[in-house]
Amino acid sequence: LYVDHPLTKGQTVSLNKEQAHYLFGVMRLTEGTVLSLFNGSDGEWDAEVVSAGKRAGELVCADQTKPLQLPPDIWLVFAPIKKDRTDFIVEKATELGAARIVPMQTEFTNSGRINQERLQAHALEAAEQCGGTYVPEVADLVKFTRLIDDWDHSRQIMFCDESLVGAAEALGDVKGGPWAIFIGPEGGFSDAERARLNGMDCARAVSLGPRILRADTAAVAALTVWQQQLGD
Numbered sequence: 497l498y499v500d501h502p503l504t505k506g507q508t509v510s511l512n513k514e515q516a517h518y519l520f521g522v523m524r525l526t527e528g529t530v531l532s533l534f535n536g537s538d539g540e541w542d543a544e545v546v547s548a549g550k551r552a553g554e555l556v557c558a559d560q561t562k563p564l565q566l567p568p569d570i571w572l573v574f575a576p577i578k579k580d581r582t583d584f585i586v587e588k589a590t591e592l593g594a595a596r597i598v599p600m601q602t603e604f605t606n607s608g609r610i611n612q613e614r615l616q617a618h619a620l621e622a623a624e625q626c627g628g629t630y631v632p633e634v635a636d637l638v639k640f641t642r643l644i645d646d647w648d649h650s651r652q653i654m655f656c657d658e659s660l661v662g663a664a665e666a667l668g669d670v671k672g673g674p675w676a677i678f679i680g681p682e683g684g685f686s687d688a689e690r691a692r693l694n695g696m697d698c699a700r701a702v703s704l705g706p707r708i709l710r711a712d713t714a715a716v717a718a719l720t721v722w723q724q725q726l727g728d
């Protein structure tokens with residue numbers, strides 16, 4: 497269970513109304529139950545329910561069961577698509593260990609805004625579900641040009657595009673360091689965006705195979721390939 501609270505031995509943790517309702521009203525948990533808590537920065541802790549009300553509850557932290565596991569420094573930068581598919585991308589990126597998720601507005605991006613709070617909640621749920629101790633930040637929507645103008649060139653870019661160079665070849669000679677994966681929208685990157693990315697010394701164009709993948713599939717495939725080549 498994710499809590500927005502510091503976690504240390506003996507620490508009392510108060511639950512909010514929704515959490516108390518779910519745990520004690522819906523799941524019918526009672527005092528004495530031991531739950532796993534994490535807050536995104538202190539690892540995972542066993543905590544015992546000491547008070548279980550319909551609208552409030554308290555737990556006391558016992559022992560740490562997992563240290564904080566920070567993912568490798570890989571960002572997923574993607575152009576938001578339909579709502580449910582964008583949710584899917586955020587969920588899968590969290591499961592696959594993205595450190596940060598950056599929605600980007602490109603020339604051919606249909607969606608001009610995102611609900612950052614809702615996407616952040618999806619990331620949190622996904623981290624809870626996969627037993628992660630870290631929740632990636634979902635950034636606010638940023639324009640492609642702004643993102644590239646401000647880019648820190650020490651962060652390398654895996655630019656997913658139709659290209660003859662497969663991932664193993666494109667990434668084979670590199671080690672570690674901060675990285676970002678770029679995935680375009682359904683209409684792909686524009687010629688100007690392609691030229692901009694291809695002109696960056698820190699960007700490598702990478703093919704994910706001979707077929708055109710949907711953006712959500714491409715995000716999952718790219719993260720999997722990156723993690724296999726350079727990640728944990």
Ligand code: SAM
Binds near residue numbers: 657679680710
């Ligand atoms: N309409 C675009 C086109 O025909 O070029 C296809 C865009 S695709 C649906 C969405 C994004 O997924 C692309 O911009 C790219 O970043 C990524 N992608 C899809 N298939 C890929 C592949 N085989 N290799 C690398 N990237 C791919």
